[in-house]
Amino acid sequence: MTEPLIIGAMVRTLGAYPSGWRHPGAHRNPAGDAAVLRDIAREGEEAGLDYLFFGDWLATGPDLEFRDPYLLARIDPVSAVQFLAGLTSRIGLIATVNTTYADPYxxxxxxxxxxxxxxxxxxxxxxxxxxxxxxxxxxxxxxxDNETRYDRAEEFVHALRRLWDSWAEDAWLADAERGVLIDPDGLRDADVRGEHVRVAGPLNVARPPQGRIPIVHAGTSPRSRALAATEADLALIAAPSLDDAVATRRSLRADAVAAGRDADGVRVIAPVLPVAAESTGEARRIVARLLELVPLAEGHQVGRAAFPAGRTVAALADLWEIAPDDGLRNAALDAPVTPAEAARLGSRGEALAARLSAIAGLSVGAAASHPLTWRHLVAAQAVPAAFVVGDAARIADHFEEWRDAGAADGFNVLSAFQPGQFEAFTRLVVPELRRRGLLGRDGRTLRERLGIAAPALAAR
Incomplete structure (x- = not known):
């Protein structure tokens, strides 16, 4: 019997889609994140998700308002998981740490x-x-630079594991009768002396129940892929298509074997942005609304220095190499795209229009019940997103298709806005995933839930 997928939630309180915070009923004030985090933790744990994942970004600026609003102001990820530790009892809690700036001890x-x-x-x-x-x-x-950062990251991983191995599993004796609390031979220095990381140890915390805490890594550069293949328990990939994901997973597993690991020692996790509703038509309307809410270069944005370039019909025409004297450049954002105009967009424009038709039910022509507008085209080009749109069965089909094709061992679920879309996933999609055997892994610890064997204590 095929084991269930690994399914976690990538938590972004202001939503994973740039216009999500503008959707009616969406959470939009970081000052209220505590309540949203409580709700996400309760929903995720009751749904049986394997973990909550918190990313990070170590700076802010006005440009992020239009590109990635969720990065503007966010809770430190380690603080977030500590906050939720006492509010949960089963779900895994994964925090992001930047090895370039963090202290390994x-x-x-x-x-x-x-x-x-x-x-x-x-x-x-x-x-x-x-x-x-x-x-x-x-x-x-x-x-x-990239090479220096990854040199330090490799030493950082080595230091973490040496520190977590400070205590032997049987070092804590607690023999009250003899008055012996520890076996001093079971407490060991880390003694890491690298070019970028130096730490003495031992660690003044008891040995973690998991022995070594599961490590997650994501990236696309050769050094990043190498780190994921040799050191990570979960490798997060960003694959634009099913075929790309299959090839990436196969490559990572082969690299893991070449490094002396078991191929199943690294689990490959793909992102998914489901827009779920009771019906596919309702889900499509949500996507269409999200596209309409993407900020474009209109009058109210004029003069905003941080506003990104390329969010105009003219910029779209330049990208698609439409002649400067073509009347398409002067199209009104909210005007429907006519069949004649669509015919002049070229293959890239046709592909985008077809994708919007598939995911949001937007059709070319003013007479269509849900016409495709220039606003939809500009927004979709400026903010590409691999939406999976539909009712519970449609979303579950995507999960099942990728599993059966060998594209991923699991998924990081992103929600376009909170709390509505996360609740739609947990309350509508999760029961269907369970019915198909796609969700429901066993395990007391996160490592057990991931199906990754605990490593033996390293010899010193």
């Missing part, structure tokens, strides 16, 4: 503490950072 200590306090539900996503503004926030003149 403090990181190992915080995560070991979380693992002890939750009975083995901690996980850590290690990133090297792509935001250059983070350097100034950490007293540095410039963000390190």
């Amino acid at each position: 403090a990181t190992a200590r915080a995560l070991a503490s979380l693992d002890v306090l939750t009975g083995g539900r901690a996980g850590v996503n290690l990133v090297t950072g792509a935001e250059p503004r983070a350097a100034g926030n950490h007293g540095r003149d410039a963000h390190a």
Whole structure:
């Protein structure tokens, strides 16, 4: 029998789609994140999801309002999982740590503490950072280059594991009669002396229940892929298509084997952005509304220095190499795209129109019941998103298709807006996933839920 998928939620309180916060009823004030996090944790745990995942970004700026609003102001991920530790009892809690700027001892200590306090539900996503503004926030003149960041990341992983191995499993004796609390031979230094990371140890937290806390990593560069294949328990991929995902998973597993690991030692997780509703028609209307709410270069945005370029019909025409004297450049954003205009868009425009028709039911021509407008085209081009849209059966079909094709071992579920779309997933889609045997993994600890064997204590 095929085992269930690994299914977690990637938590973004302001929503994963840039216009999600504008949707009616959506959460839009970070000052109220505590209540939203409580609700997400309750929903996720009752639904039987395997984990909640918290990403990070170490800087902010006005440009993020239009590109990724959820990054503007967000709770520190380690603080978020500590906040939820006492409010949950079963679900895994994965926090992101940036190895370029974090201290390995403090990181190992915080995560070991979380693992002890939750009975083995901690996980850590290690990133090297792509935001250059983070350097100034950490007293540095410039963000390190890719090679240097990954050199440090590899040493960082080594340091974490040495620190988590500080205590042998039988080091804590607690023999009251003899007055012997520990076996001193079971307490060991980390003794890491790398080019970028140096830490003495031992760690002053008891051995984590999971032994070594599961490590997550995502990225597309060769160094990132190498780190995921050799060190990660979960490898997060960003594959634009089913075929790409199949090839990426196959490559990561082969790289893991080449590094001396079991192929199943690294679980490949793909992102998914479901827009779910009671009916496919209702779900399509939600997507159409999200596209309509994407900020474009209209009068109310004029003069905003941080507003991104490319959110105009003219920019779309340039991208598709439409002649400057073609009247398409002067089309009104809210005017329907006519069949004649659609015919002049070229193959890329036709492909985008077809995709919007498939996911949002938007059709070319003013007479259509849900006409495709230039606003829809510009928004979809400016903010590409791999929506999976429909009722519970349609969303579950996507999960099942990717599993059966060998494209992923599981999914990170993103919600376009909170709380509505997360609740739609947990209350509508989850029962269908369970009915098909796609959800419902066993395990007391996160490592057990992921189906990844605990490593033996390293010899010293």
